[in-house]
Amino acid sequence: MKERIYFYHTNDLHSHFENWPRIRDYLAAQKKQHKEKGEDVFLFDIGDHTDRWHPLTEGSKGRENIHLLNELGYDAVTIGNNEGITFSYEDLNHLYDDAKFPVVLANLFNSNGHRPDWVYPTYITQTAKGTKIGIVAVTAEYPAFYDRLGWIVTPARDELKAQVRVLKKKVDVVVFLSHLGIREDEWVAEECPEIDVIMGGHTHHILERGKIHNKTLITAAGKYGMFVGEIAIDFDHTTHTVSNRSANLIDTAALPASLNEEEEIKGWMESGKQLLSSVEASLTEDLPHDPFDSLSPLGSVLGDALLEWCDADCALLTGGLLLDSLTKGPVTAYELHRILPHPINPCTVYLNGSELKEVLREAQKKEWPATVVKGLGFRGTILGAFIYKNISWDNHHFYIQNEKIDPDRLYSVATVDMFTFGYFFPQMQRAKKEYFMPEFLRDILKNKLKEMQA
Structure with missing residues (x-):
């Protein structure tokens, strides 16, 4: 028996909220459609959703970004450098206080060597049929900056390999949320063949249909919400492997305009001005x-x-x-x-x-x-x-x-x-x-x- 599973992903929005109304409407409609068909669907963000250039993010210390993610029902997110090194220690430590989703991140630690209590090094979810999906994530290393802020960021490659070895024994499908960039994603595909799908970001690369690298599907959706990523995989319950995988990018500009989107976009800007x-x-x-x-x-x-x-x-x-x-x-x-x-x-x-x-x-x-x-x-x-x-x-x-x-x-x-x-x-x-x-x-x-x- 084969089971089709859908993943949708966003990355590097950088608080370009002008694209968010269409992204939100599209993803909400897709989730509803899949669920009506009895299909499993998962939604991920790969980091740099926040960017303090926008007054709303600056004024709310990123909290309004989290409310937008909550509204759509994201299943897991990771952080990028805009979350990691542009907020103070206290602001990052409380950024996800109201999050209704897990923050997956394996290579960030407090100065005492312990992981902050708001992150999971890995996270396991499952489909209605019981297929276990393991999620792992790491973010790009900027050790000098993280250190100045009171964090320790460990080598992403080492942390990832260690986590994947353990995770693969517990799950059927391994998904990697990568805020490392395209060259690192290619290295991961070669060095961690246990990973089935890599959803990437950080270098703002665009992979319209994804690409297969060493049997791993690598995907990415550019920057600023210009695209939304869509992935479909088939899990074979007989062989216990992913037998097919495909990717596609949805052009946000080609999506129908959201109702009152201009007013909503202006409203976010005005709210930011009020906060500042x-x-x-x-x-x-x-x-x-x-x-x-x-x-x-x-x-x-x-x-x-x-x-x-x-x-x-x-x-x-x-x-x-x-x-x-x-x-x-x-x-x-x-x-x-x-x-x-x-x-x-x-x-x-x-x-x-x-x-x-x-x-x-x-x-x-x-x-x-x-x-x-x-x-x-x-x-x-x-x-x-x-x-x-x-x-x-x-x-x-x-x-x-x-x-x-x-x-x-x-x-x-x-x-x-x-x-x-x-x-x-x-x-x-x-x-x-x-x-x-x-x-x-x-x-x-x-x-x-x-x-x-x-």
Whole structure:
């Protein structure tokens, strides 16, 4: 006898709620249809459902995302880096307090080495016919960031292999919720043949029909809710194996419009604004901003804030981080969020003089300001002009605090975490560094504005 089982999956929504009404309506209708036919259906989210760029997620500390998942009756979820390293320890520890589904995650621990009480390393559910489905999940490792927040994240590969070995003995079908990325998913398919289906995310890849890799089905549904994943498997009760598996992506834009969806989308935005309506500072004058002006007044204030927060010798950031100006009068939490929506942390990087000069020469490339930036936590569009604090130059000489850079001296440079990932400045990626977490740029700007009004 063969039993058909359906899985639906979402990943990397990143709080793009503009797609959620259609996703919700479609998944609710599919679940209803399958159940009316007596078919088993399971719904999973693969992480990064939250993203603090959206005011509703920011204002509710992610709790409203969980309510949306509850509403649809998800069967299990895992976390991505946007849940794991953009919320404070306390906020993540309570993010799923109201969840009506299990959070499956095998490679996250408290600093004492114990798993938090809101996660399951694996989870077992079953169909109406008694077929046992084992769910395992791990998330991408960012050990420096997790450590700063008070968590321990263990090697995903090792944890996964250990959990799968035990899980396979207890279940008929093994499903892996992977927030690791496509290359890691391919490795898993080769190294863990016990896994029947991998539902992936993190690298925002699109697999329209999935792909079979070493007899394992690998699937993924892109990003931002542009697609919903659908999987069908046949479990053979005679051979006790999955005899057939297929995958498909549903284009959200092609789905029927949800009733009053525009009003609902606007309502989520307005709810977020209300949650962020507290007045955080008051300005006695406008602070205009031009992302192409390295001496922009608001950019200069942010540069001072960064320099002071990191207590560094100098500071380096860009005008594109700020999305708008601030006007005279009260400044709300929403206004700060609107101009600095990025989940980007301050960072101190330690460079010797020779390395620092290389970075400064690189920063002066004429093409940088208009460069469009995607990823790295950046939620703006262009990089903008570089903003320098305690840094000057003439001809071919660079100065820190008006003193010529000493090639052998170690300098502390206040900057932003996106510059330490290797894309812009390899020197910063290799260097010793200290991340400040859970503070974002908007937090240090808020503190600076309060100081200015005192």
